[in-house]
Amino acid sequence: MSQVHICEVGPRDGLQNAKHMMPTAAKKAWIGALAAAGLEEIEVGSFVPPKLIPAMADTAEVVRHSLKIQNLKVVALAPNVKGFQRAVEAGAHKVTFPVSASRKHSESNVRMTPEQMVEEVRKCAQLGGAEIEGAVSTAFGCTMQGAVPEDDVVKIAVSLAQFCDAVALADTVGYANPLQVKRIFSRVKKEIGDKLEGAHFHNTRGLGLANALAAYEVGVRNFDSSMGGLGGCPFAPGASGNVITEDLVFMFESMGLSTGIDLEKLFAARKILVEAIPEEPVYGHTPLACLP
Numbered sequence: 456m457s458q459v460h461i462c463e464v465g466p467r468d469g470l471q472n473a474k475h476m477m478p479t480a481a482k483k484a485w486i487g488a489l490a491a492a493g494l495e496e497i498e499v500g501s502f503v504p505p506k507l508i509p510a511m512a513d514t515a516e517v518v519r520h521s522l523k524i525q526n527l528k529v530v531a532l533a534p535n536v537k538g539f540q541r542a543v544e545a546g547a548h549k550v551t552f553p554v555s556a557s558r559k560h561s562e563s564n565v566r567m568t569p570e571q572m573v574e575e576v577r578k579c580a581q582l583g584g585a586e587i588e589g590a591v592s593t594a595f596g597c598t599m600q601g602a603v604p605e606d607d608v609v610k611i612a613v614s615l616a617q618f619c620d621a622v623a624l625a626d627t628v629g630y631a632n633p634l635q636v637k638r639i640f641s642r643v644k645k646e647i648g649d650k651l652e653g654a655h656f657h658n659t660r661g662l663g664l665a666n667a668l669a670a671y672e673v674g675v676r677n678f679d680s681s682m683g684g685l686g687g688c689p690f691a692p693g694a695s696g697n698v699i700t701e702d703l704v705f706m707f708e709s710m711g712l713s714t715g716i717d718l719e720k721l722f723a724a725r726k727i728l729v730e731a732i733p734e735e736p737v738y739g740h741t742p743l744a745c746l747p
């Protein structure tokens with residue numbers, strides 16, 4: 456039994472923000488290799504309008520393929536009821552909804568206020584058909600709005616906890632620092648207890664691992680990360696996307712905490728990623744330094 460649970464979000468968060476399109480066949484091979492390395496949960500795509508994000512147009516096919524992999528929890532993102540219905544139809548085990556705590560981000564990302572978005576997720580929970588995670592995004596700050604009041608984050612998390620199977624906090628734009636992480640996770644945990652499950656950090660300013668460790672120290676055991684820190688941010692040149700899976704696994708394993716993930720096999724999966732989109736920048740210290 457793993458002591459730390461890692462969900463690979465590269466095929467969704469990474470590829471959605473990457474400059475290069477990964478062909479569907481390569482996505483399938485990559486997801487297979489990630490699962491073979493020991494990842495038991497993978498966010499394989501998002502059910503957003505294909506016109507808006509062409510890189511996610513094949514998500515239904517990728518979900519159906521991933522369902523054939525044994526012992527893999529197949530996760531997809533959906534921004535609304537329509538996306539949720541498509542996810543359930545494809546057979547996703549779990550659907551994640553981004554609910555932005557920043558008013559400006561919410562309106563530009565999903566064209567809804569945070570309150571309207573909470574209601575949208577509530578409707579999906581009532582429909583049923585998949586496990587539901589409400590992820591409070593921009594929980595640590597926002598590129599559009601700047602500071603995000605912590606009270607707003609707590610309020611949204613409390614609302615989501617009423618009907619979601621799990622709630623996560625996401626540092627969508629890489630503004631968080633470790634003290635802030637400890638403070639906000641502790642505040643939300645006090646309100647919703649074990650419903651608070653996941654931490655989603657971006658490594659935009661290099662604090663991804665520090666923030667993950669801070670969250671671990673206040674009891675978080677579920678982390679999102681992406682292989683090679685894939686994705687990046689168009690507004691921060693040279694910045695990687697999510698906290699890097701390879702380095703996150705190394706950190707926990709070197710601390711004696713089992714993740715269930717085999718690093719050598721993870722490097723093999725990285726090779727598939729790099730070969731599929733060779734011009735896309737990938738990051739990570741552990742794959743370059745190799746194992747001690």
Ligand SMILES: [Zn+2]
Pocket residue numbers: 468625626627655657697
């Ligand atoms: Zn993200």
